[in-house]
Amino acid sequence: MSELSTQRERMALYAKSMFDRGLTHGSTGNLSARLSDGSLLVTPTGSSMGFLDPARISHLSSTGELLSGDRPTKEMPLHEAFYDTRHGTGAVVHLHSCHSVALSLLPDIDPENVLPPLTAYGIMLLGKVRLLPFFVPGDPAMGEAVRGLAGKRSAVLLANHGPVVAGKDLEAAVNAMEELEATAKLALLLRGTQATALEPAQINRIVERFDVDWN
Template sequence: MSEEAARAQIVRLARSLFERGYCVGSAGNISVALDDGWLITPTNSCLGFLDEARICKLDRDGRHVSGDAPSKEVFLHRALYETRPGTGAVVHLHSTYATALSCLPDLDPDDCIAALTPYVVMRVGRVRLLPYVRPGDPAMGDMIRALGGACAAVLLANHGPVVAGPDLASAVYAAEELEETAKLLFLLRDSRPQLLTAGQIEELGRVFSR
C-alpha cells in the first residue's frame, strides 16, 4: 500500500471508530507500517477529525520526518513493530468495556480475555494485562518488549487495549472483537459462562492458521 493510500485508510477507519464510540475526545492512536518507516496519528488529535497531511511520519529509527508531532504513546507502537515480525498496524483505543475491564482487580494477568467465542480466539488471541504506567511513559514500550512478541494484543491496566495486526483493517477488526468480548464478559459476570475448551481453541488455531 502506498503512503497516500495508508493515510487515507487511517482517516477513514479512525473516523469509523470514533463515530461508533470506540474512542472519545483525543483518546486513542493508530499507526501503520510503511516500507521506509511508519505513520502514526498526532498527539492530542481526535480520531474522528484527522487530516491526512498532518498525520505524523517517522523513519525506521523512529525519527520525526513530517507531519505533526507523534502520539505521546509512540513507544508502545514501536515496541510491537520491533518484537512482532509481520506487524503492519497498531490500534490503541480507550473503548468502554475493554477499558472498564482493565480497571478490575481480579483479572488473570496472563490471559485477561476469556475464550468466549471462536472469533476472539481467531482475531485477538491471548491477551496479557500490563501494569499501570502513566500515558506516554517509555516504560510502556519496555513492558511490551518484555513479552517478546508473544501477544498481538495487550490490555493496559486502567487505560485500555492495544492491538497489532498484519494490516490496519485486521488490527481494527481485532480491536472491535476485543471490545465486544469485554462487553460480553460484563454481561455474563454474574453467571458461569461456558468457555471454549483447550481442544476447541487448538482446533481453531490448526484450521484457521492455514
C-alpha cells in the same frame, strides 16, 4: 496516488469509523501503520480520531525522524515496541475503549489471558491477551513492558488505560481491536451468570485450525 497519501487517507477513515461508533472518544487513542520503505505513519499527539486531517498525520522515518505532518502521539514507545519485537506487524491500534478498560479494573481476571474463551473469533483474531500494569500515559516503560513479551502477544491490555493491538495491516489491526472490545463487553454482560464458555478441546481445535499463537 502515492502509498503515503493512500495510507494517510485510509488511516483517517479507520480512525473516524471507530470514533463514530464510540470505540474512542475525545482526543484519546492512536494508530500507526508501517509503509513499504520502513517509515511509519502515526496519528498526531492531541488529535481526535474523529477529525483527522490526513495531510497532518505524522510521517516518521525508520529512525524516528519527523519527515512531515504534526508531532506524533506521545505513545510512540508503545507502537515501536510492537514493530521491533512482533514479526509481521504492519499496524498498531491503541484505544481507551470503555468495556476493555472496565475489564482491566476487575480483581479476578487472569493476567495471562484477560479474555474468557467465549467465541471462536476472540481466539482467532487475538490469541491470548496479556494484562500489563498501570503506567502513566506516555511513560516509555509501557514500551519496555511490551518488549518484555518478546513478540509473543499481538494484543495487550494496559490496566486502567486501554488495549493495544498489532496486526499485519490496518484492517487486520482494527478488526482485532473491535473483536477485543466486543469480547470484553460480552464478558462484562455475562458476569455472575452460568454462561457456557468454550471448552479446552474446542479451543484447541480453533488454535490448530487457524494456527493461533496460544503458548
